[in-house]
Amino acid sequence: ETGVTQSPTHLIKTRGQQVTLRCSSQSGHNTVSWYQQALGQGPQFIFQYYREEENGRGNFPPRFSGLQFPNYSSELNVNALELDDSALYLCASSLAGVLTDTQYFGPGTRLTVL
Amino acid sequence: AQSVAQPEDQVKVAEGNPLTVKCTYSVSGNPYLFWYVQYPNRGLQFLLKYITGDNLVKGSYGFEAEFNKSQTSFHLKKPSALVSDSALYFCAVRPRNNNNDMRFGAGTRLTVKP
Numbered sequence: 221e222t223g224v225t226q227s228p229t230h231l232i233k234t235r236g237q238q239v240t241l242r243c244s245s246q247s248g249h250n251t252v253s254w255y256q257q258a259l260g261q262g263p264q265f266i267f268q269y270y271r272e273e274e275n276g277r278g279n280f281p282p283r284f285s286g287l288q289f290p291n292y293s294s295e296l297n298v299n300a301l302e303l304d305d306s307a308l309y310l311c312a313s314s315l316a317g318v319l320t321d322t323q324y325f326g327p328g329t330r331l332t333v334l
Numbered sequence: 335a336q337s338v339a340q341p342e343d344q345v346k347v348a349e350g351n352p353l354t355v356k357c358t359y360s361v362s363g364n365p366y367l368f369w370y371v372q373y374p375n376r377g378l379q380f381l382l383k384y385i386t387g388d389n390l391v392k393g394s395y396g397f398e399a400e401f402n403k404s405q406t407s408f409h410l411k412k413p414s415a416l417v418s419d420s421a422l423y424f425c426a427v428r429p430r431n432n433n434n435d436m437r438f439g440a441g442t443r444l445t446v447k448p
Binding site for chain 2: 226268275310322324328
């Protein structure tokens with residue numbers, strides 16, 4: 221196991237609702253990246269947080285937002301949920317400042333939007 | 335724009351036989367290259383990465399990968415497959431100058447038959 225934890229494991233929401241997903245990074249890591257993995261696809265980069273600020277963003281709309289806390293844990297917030305938001309959401313932690321750093325993934329949160 | 339291709343959706347091999355899972359990439363410069371494995375209802379587990387140096391990289395669980403710059407490929411290999419290797423494998427690339435732009439392939443489902 222990587223030491224990266226995510227909660228909740230599963231979540232069911234209805235269209236238009238808002239959701240918050242949580243991630244605790246591996247000990248010693250200061251960077252958290254979030255990914256969306258739709259069924260049958262590879263993970264797609266949403267954004268990365270470093271020093272409590274967004275440090276890069278993929279092709280996702282502003283209704284996807286995040287936070288990073290002083291203990292390096294992170295939240296992913298999605299507003300106005302759409303059916304296509306149904307996916308496995310993965311967070312990965314790493315140690316910034318080392319370009320060869322490896323991202324270690326949590327088990328994911330399965331979000332279903334009805 | 336950078337991209338990763340895993341040309342085979344599925345690979346099937348018999349236990350004890352060698353396996354190869356293919357990956358090609360299109361990234362400017364010399365990217366970092368990664369392989370991850372995903373078991374059902376789990377997050378991604380890091381297998382190995384190529385940074386520089388020897389073109390043959392050894393990783394976890396007996397896996398290795400061969401970097402070929404001229405063919406822009408990074409194929410995953412194992413000399414003798416196990417039934418427990420059956421899983422979804424993802425290749426990923428990241429530019430050397432940007433640690434928040436990791437791109438994943440669509441994945442290859444490996445099935446090892448007893």
